[in-house]
Amino acid sequence: MRNDITFPSLFLFFPAMATSKLQFYIAVYFWILLPFTTSTNKSLKQFTYNGFQQAKLHFDGGATIHKNGLLQLTNTSKQIKAHAFDPIPLEFSSPSSLSFSTTFAFAMYPEIQAVSGHGIVFVLAPTMKFSLATAGQYYGLFNASTIGNSSNHVFAVELDTLQNLEFEDIDSNHVGIDLDNLRSIKSVSAAYFSDSEKRNKSLNLISAKPMQIWIDYDDIAMEVTVTLAPLSLPRPSKPLLSSRVNLSKVVLDNMYVGLASSTGPSASSHYVLGWSFSQGRKIQAQALDLSKLPSLPRFGNKKRKLNTISIIMVILTSAMLIAIGLGFYLRWKKKFEEFLEDWEQEYILQRFSYKHLYKATKGFKDKEILGVGGFGKVYKGKLPSTKVEVVVKRVSHSSGQGMKEFVAEIVCMARLRHRNLVQLLGYCRRKSELFLVYDYMPNGSLDKHLYVDETTTNLSWSDRFKIIKDVASALVYLHEEWEQVVVHRDVKPSNILLDAEMSARLGDFGLARLYDHGSNPQTTNVVGTVGYLAPELIRRGKASAITDVYSFGVTVLEVACGRSPVSIDNNGREWNLIDFVYDCWMKGVIVEASDSRLRGNYVMDKMELVLKLGMVCCHPRPEARPTMKQVMHFLDEDVTLPQMIPYGNSKSEFSSSVDYTLPSFPPSSGDISTSYSSDSVLVFGR
Numbered sequence: 001m002r003n004d005i006t007f008p009s010l011f012l013f014f015p016a017m018a019t020s021k022l023q024f025y026i027a028v029y030f031w032i033l034l035p036f037t038t039s040t041n042k043s044l045k046q047f048t049y050n051g052f053q054q055a056k057l058h059f060d061g062g063a064t065i066h067k068n069g070l071l072q073l074t075n076t077s078k079q080i081k082a083h084a085f086d087p088i089p090l091e092f093s094s095p096s097s098l099s100f101s102t103t104f105a106f107a108m109y110p111e112i113q114a115v116s117g118h119g120i121v122f123v124l125a126p127t128m129k130f131s132l133a134t135a136g137q138y139y140g141l142f143n144a145s146t147i148g149n150s151s152n153h154v155f156a157v158e159l160d161t162l163q164n165l166e167f168e169d170i171d172s173n174h175v176g177i178d179l180d181n182l183r184s185i186k187s188v189s190a191a192y193f194s195d196s197e198k199r200n201k202s203l204n205l206i207s208a209k210p211m212q213i214w215i216d217y218d219d220i221a222m223e224v225t226v227t228l229a230p231l232s233l234p235r236p237s238k239p240l241l242s243s244r245v246n247l248s249k250v251v252l253d254n255m256y257v258g259l260a261s262s263t264g265p266s267a268s269s270h271y272v273l274g275w276s277f278s279q280g281r282k283i284q285a286q287a288l289d290l291s292k293l294p295s296l297p298r299f300g301n302k303k304r305k306l307n308t309i310s311i312i313m314v315i316l317t318s319a320m321l322i323a324i325g326l327g328f329y330l331r332w333k334k335k336f337e338e339f340l341e342d343w344e345q346e347y348i349l350q351r352f353s354y355k356h357l358y359k360a361t362k363g364f365k366d367k368e369i370l371g372v373g374g375f376g377k378v379y380k381g382k383l384p385s386t387k388v389e390v391v392v393k394r395v396s397h398s399s400g401q402g403m404k405e406f407v408a409e410i411v412c413m414a415r416l417r418h419r420n421l422v423q424l425l426g427y428c429r430r431k432s433e434l435f436l437v438y439d440y441m442p443n444g445s446l447d448k449h450l451y452v453d454e455t456t457t458n459l460s461w462s463d464r465f466k467i468i469k470d471v472a473s474a475l476v477y478l479h480e481e482w483e484q485v486v487v488h489r490d491v492k493p494s495n496i497l498l499d500a501e502m503s504a505r506l507g508d509f510g511l512a513r514l515y516d517h518g519s520n521p522q523t524t525n526v527v528g529t530v531g532y533l534a535p536e537l538i539r540r541g542k543a544s545a546i547t548d549v550y551s552f553g554v555t556v557l558e559v560a561c562g563r564s565p566v567s568i569d570n571n572g573r574e575w576n577l578i579d580f581v582y583d584c585w586m587k588g589v590i591v592e593a594s595d596s597r598l599r600g601n602y603v604m605d606k607m608e609l610v611l612k613l614g615m616v617c618c619h620p621r622p623e624a625r626p627t628m629k630q631v632m633h634f635l636d637e638d639v640t641l642p643q644m645i646p647y648g649n650s651k652s653e654f655s656s657s658v659d660y661t662l663p664s665f666p667p668s669s670g671d672i673s674t675s676y677s678s679d680s681v682l683v684f685g686r
């Protein structure tokens with residue numbers, strides 16, 4: 001085996017030792033032709049780079065080698081230039097050495113679709129130093145003063161992606177042959193001849209798709225041919241562009257071969273995947289090994305995919321956000337949803353927005369509850385806009401028929417103005433809730449002041465007398481001075497509120513009407529509070545001004561006596577205030593009924609007047625009761641209360657337990673001051 005190896009080498013060195021004709025010819029070739037070819041090869045340049053990891057090239061400007069061997073000439077930065085030169089110059093010493101063949105694979109990624117940098121140029125130049133050359137349309141090879149000067153000695157083939165009118169470019173996607181200038185001697189739109197389809201197919205250089213270009217110069221024909229094709233296709237049989245060029249007129253003896261690229265105000269990333277070059281007549285550049293070429297960054301695709309993904313993400317996120325926002329908005333809207341019907345438009349001035357009330361009461365917090373009444377909870381609040389302190393009564397109701405009338409009444413109430421009325425400011429309505437907004441009374445209700453302590457009281461007689469007069473004044477206004485008769489229906493100390501000056505104000509007027517409007521249809525229509533209800537109201541259920549007088553009478557007795565109208569005594573028996581006062585009256589000392597906590601600190605006459613007046617107002621027969629206006633006159637002492645004698649002692653029933661002699665009041669109107677003489681004594685109930 002060893003001989004098999006050594007023997008042929010021996011005959012190569014000693015042709016005489018050739019054992020056959022073939023060996024002899026081989027030996028002769030080895031001695032005569034081989035030295036010639038090798039010596040020629042020595043001066044002829046040849047290189048092939050399938051990827052540029054080990055490339056012995058000179059790079060400058062933006063040129064970089066990626067890890068996978070991909071050569072990037074420019075990135076998307078503006079106004080940059082890039083060069084990749086073989087550092088050993090070509091020797092173009094003889095015309096026969098002028099022939100060359102080169103091919104490279106490239107891809108151009110525009111920064112934005114259809115707007116790109118300038119392109120890539122294959123170049124033969126006498127130098128590698130282009131520091132003074134300009135980027136942009138000069139490709140980093142020329143500048144404004146050197147362009148077109150034949151002393152440049154530059155041969156170039158441009159892959160131009162911008163139409164520069166200065167250089168008479170045909171379009172923004174062309175291939176051209178340049179000599180010392182970028183005004184091409186010949187150029188053509190980028191295309192390739194499809195051998196399968198037998199026709200030219202255009203190519204878009206800045207499509208970010210890899211392509212391959214072949215440039216060949218034949219020194220005999222003095223012709224440059226340029227061929228272009230997508231990288232996936234073999235070299236087309238027909239070139240894209242060919243031109244007669246006397247290269248010896250252009251080039252110098254030593255020329256550098258390279259690639260140049262630049263960006264201008266717009267930019268593209270220019271990539272070169274592989275490059276092969278061969279010098280010499282009838283020699284083709286070694287074909288690129290496509291399998292070894294580095295892969296292109298999936299930059300464009302990735303970016304586009306990323307874009308679609310991010311666009312989808314953005315759409316999804318915004319859709320989600322919108323949905324969430326809408327959800328919150330709807331919840332928010334529902335939270336503050338109100339009932340507003342067309343007919344309410346005329347009451348809009350008296351209408352509060354639920355949102356306002358919600359804010360005013362801090363979301364109807366339990367902490368803000370002032371009390372719980374028969375109609376619902378009562379909240380303290382502060383209106384967000386005006387900072388006015390208010391009371392909000394939250395009443396549940398079924399928004400059935402009669403609501404319209406009721407709201408009309410409320411609005412009507414809101415128009416009532418009297419210094420002894422708690423001002424109703426307005427209302428608000430939701431699905432099953434009604435809100436009434438009143439002025440806030442800082443000193444609370446009268447009953448609290450009356451019953452705060454069993455042994456002492458801070459309500460002096462004069463306070464009490466004033467309170468009685470205030471309430472009477474409010475009722476006169478409701479019954480007689482307003483354009484229509486307003487029946488309060490629930491006069492009692494807990495509905496009398498004290499303002500900052502300790503003036504009494506009647507509150508809750510008209511609210512009792514709620515019961516008439518379907519709040520609780522099962523109950524009978526008796527409205528009011530036990531102990532304050534006139535007997536005929538219990539029997540017939542019909543409230544009137546005169547039933548208000550009865551309630552007022554009970555309230556007057558309560559204020560004077562400091563005791564509730566009905567209670568259970570220590571022996572478990574029912575105790576009745578009216579009976580108690582009646583008994584005192586029967587004994588002839590009606591003032592004994594007065595509040596013991598006052599310790600006699602009262603005006604005797606006035607106490608007597610008040611107690612008797614209270615009793616008259618509580619007369620079981622409605623027609624025997626005075627009107628509120630008459631009550632007012634008695635209190636003002638414009639008219640003295642007539643001499644009254646209680647009579648009878650049947651106390652079996654509340655409604656018939658009292659009866660007493662009383663002057664009859666004149667029918668309805670008339671001069672009160674003359675109608676009652678202090679002496680006239682009449683028996684009730686004619």
Ligand SMILES: *[C@@H]1O[C@H](CO)[C@@H](O)[C@H](O)[C@H]1NC(C)=O
Pocket residue numbers: 061062063075076077080
């Ligand atoms: C482009 O390349 C230049 C030079 O290498 C570098 O300074 C610049 O940051 C790069 N720009 C981008 C957008 O990558």
Ligand SMILES: *[C@@H]1O[C@H](CO)[C@@H](O)[C@H](O)[C@H]1NC(C)=O
Pocket residue numbers: 132133142143144145146
């Ligand atoms: C153009 O380039 C030449 C040589 O490359 C240099 O001498 C000249 O100063 C440059 N001109 C400008 C305007 O940069």
Ligand SMILES: *[C@@H]1O[C@H](CO)[C@@H](O)[C@H](O)[C@H]1NC(C)=O
Pocket residue numbers: 145149150151
């Ligand atoms: C061409 O360049 C040479 C050398 O740089 C210079 O001497 C000559 O004046 C230039 N010619 C023109 C027309 O600019």
Ligand SMILES: *[C@@H]1O[C@H](CO)[C@@H](O)[C@H](O)[C@H]1NC(C)=O
Pocket residue numbers: 188193198199200239240241
């Ligand atoms: C293809 O293009 C070349 C160069 O532009 C042209 O000479 C040739 O006639 C075209 N061939 C066809 C089939 O269009």
Ligand SMILES: *[C@@H]1O[C@H](CO)[C@@H](O)[C@H](O)[C@H]1NC(C)=O
Pocket residue numbers: 246248249
């Ligand atoms: C090519 O150019 C060289 C140098 O200028 C010249 O000597 C030669 O005659 C030219 N050849 C042709 C065919 O024009």
Ligand SMILES: *[C@@H]1O[C@H](CO)[C@@H](O)[C@H](O)[C@H]1NC(C)=O
Pocket residue numbers: 452453456457458
């Ligand atoms: C009465 O008023 C005084 C001071 O004004 C106060 O300290 C006291 O607690 C009050 N008493 C009652 C029973 O309200």
Ligand SMILES: *[C@@H]1O[C@H](CO)[C@@H](O)[C@H](O)[C@H]1NC(C)=O
Pocket residue numbers: 442443499500501502
């Ligand atoms: C009534 O309210 C005023 C103001 O808030 C306060 O100064 C006064 O002490 C209160 N009076 C009573 C008896 O609570």
